[in-house]
Amino acid sequence: MNVRHQVPLAPLTTLGIGGSAETLVEYRDPGSFFDVVQLVHEHGGQPVALGGGSNVLASDAGCRGPVIHMTTCGITLREAPDGDGVLVTAEAGHPLQDLVETTVAECLTGIETLVGIPGTVGATPVQNVGAYGQEVGDTLVEVDAWDWQQNRAVTLDAAACRLGHRTSVFKHTARWTLLRVTLRLTRSKLSRPIDYRAVADHLGVAPGTRVLLDDAARAVLAVRRSKGMVLDPTDPDNRSAGSVFLSPQLDPPQAAALRARGIPLHDFSDGTTRVSSSWLIKDAGFTLGQQLAPGIRISSKQYTLIAEGPATSAAFAQATEVIATQVHRETGVLLRPELDLLGSESTYERLQIQ
Numbered sequence: 001m002n003v004r005h006q007v008p009l010a011p012l013t014t015l016g017i018g019g020s021a022e023t024l025v026e027y028r029d030p031g032s033f034f035d036v037v038q039l040v041h042e043h044g045g046q047p048v049a050l051g052g053g054s055n056v057l058a059s060d061a062g063c064r065g066p067v068i069h070m071t072t073c074g075i076t077l078r079e080a081p082d083g084d085g086v087l088v089t090a091e092a093g094h095p096l097q098d099l100v101e102t103t104v105a106e107c108l109t110g111i112e113t114l115v116g117i118p119g120t121v122g123a124t125p126v127q128n129v130g131a132y133g134q135e136v137g138d139t140l141v142e143v144d145a146w147d148w149q150q151n152r153a154v155t156l157d158a159a160a161c162r163l164g165h166r167t168s169v170f171k172h173t174a175r176w177t178l179l180r181v182t183l184r185l186t187r188s189k190l191s192r193p194i195d196y197r198a199v200a201d202h203l204g205v206a207p208g209t210r211v212l213l214d215d216a217a218r219a220v221l222a223v224r225r226s227k228g229m230v231l232d233p234t235d236p237d238n239r240s241a242g243s244v245f246l247s248p249q250l251d252p253p254q255a256a257a258l259r260a261r262g263i264p265l266h267d268f269s270d271g272t273t274r275v276s277s278s279w280l281i282k283d284a285g286f287t288l289g290q291q292l293a294p295g296i297r298i299s300s301k302q303y304t305l306i307a308e309g310p311a312t313s314a315a316f317a318q319a320t321e322v323i324a325t326q327v328h329r330e331t332g333v334l335l336r337p338e339l340d341l342l343g344s345e346s347t348y349e350r351l352q353i354q
């Protein structure tokens, strides 16, 4: 465990924005979380976890409560006692990319299309991370966590995590710090069926085909790269938090109106119909590369926000407001932010678009 004070948050986030954490506790040795708890109690304030910083906007005012930087690493594999697949447990700070690569190399299917998503394993249940037809909720068995409300270690099974579309019981609350995540994967050299058309097209197969795991992962990575959804330090669009807005759920009249405008919609297994926020932003008249606030512009590859130079969280919030207002005016659909705020309340309120 390592404790530092007045630590700039910007370098710890992919947007590269934000003030300082008054206290930053690095949790890097699995098993030593009681030391972290003791330290947090000594410092006081509501602790908040930080993984790879790829889904947060750190406030310009920084963070007064202790920030727990999750850097623990480790993966264990064991046959499931009931004989149904392999249980894969990863420490919360473990990079998701490495977990995906490890499971693909071990011929385990279930998370191969999550390749290329930045961040840590511990953050994946928070917003039920997903892409190209798979989400972590498909394979989640349980999480081990520290419950700051009950002040004890707990294990929550998948049902208790209440996973939904980019949400869970952990979203928008700092009550739990997730310490370990256990998934149930299936032994197979083949991927799950490739349902996503862009990935199937890249592979030259019909949607629904199963392909070699490695081929599936490489195809997803290629499609993600073409959309600027893989972080690359040499790319001018690198300072990104991925999708800034959730894919909004549509009621039937909204869905009919958007279909009539030729916007593709997605029907999900939970019965909801959603539209990608990128489509709405494009349809509302924004253009690639468009500057929206000082240091904040739309990416040159897709309709999400990018930071440049000495950008601020205030400017980022202003840009989200500009987009959400125009999208609402043009399409009648309300956009909600996907990313979380680290720090001051006021910017967070501005992100909850009116």
Ligand SMILES: Cc1cc2nc3c(=O)[nH]c(=O)nc-3n(C[C@H](O)[C@H](O)[C@H](O)COP(=O)(O)OP(=O)(O)OC[C@H]3O[C@@H](n4cnc5c(N)ncnc54)[C@H](O)[C@@H]3O)c2cc1C
Binding pocket: 014, 048, 049, 050, 051, 052, 053, 054, 055, 056, 070, 092, 117, 118, 119, 120, 121, 122, 123, 124, 126, 127, 128, 129, 130, 131, 170, 172, 176, 177, 178, 179, 228, 229, 230, 231, 240, 241, 242, 243, 340, 341
């Ligand atoms: C280029 C790019 C592409 C992306 N593509 C996708 C995608 O395809 N699909 C997708 O779902 N997401 C995507 N994301 C968003 C992001 O990568 C994921 O949400 C990821 O899981 C965040 O992990 P992180 O470790 O960086 O979390 P952070 O950004 O550090 O934290 C995110 C939230 O989780 C909380 N948190 C983090 N760790 C813990 C923990 N151990 N316990 C409790 N709370 C915790 C934080 O407090 C914060 O509220 C993308 C982001 C980028 C930049």
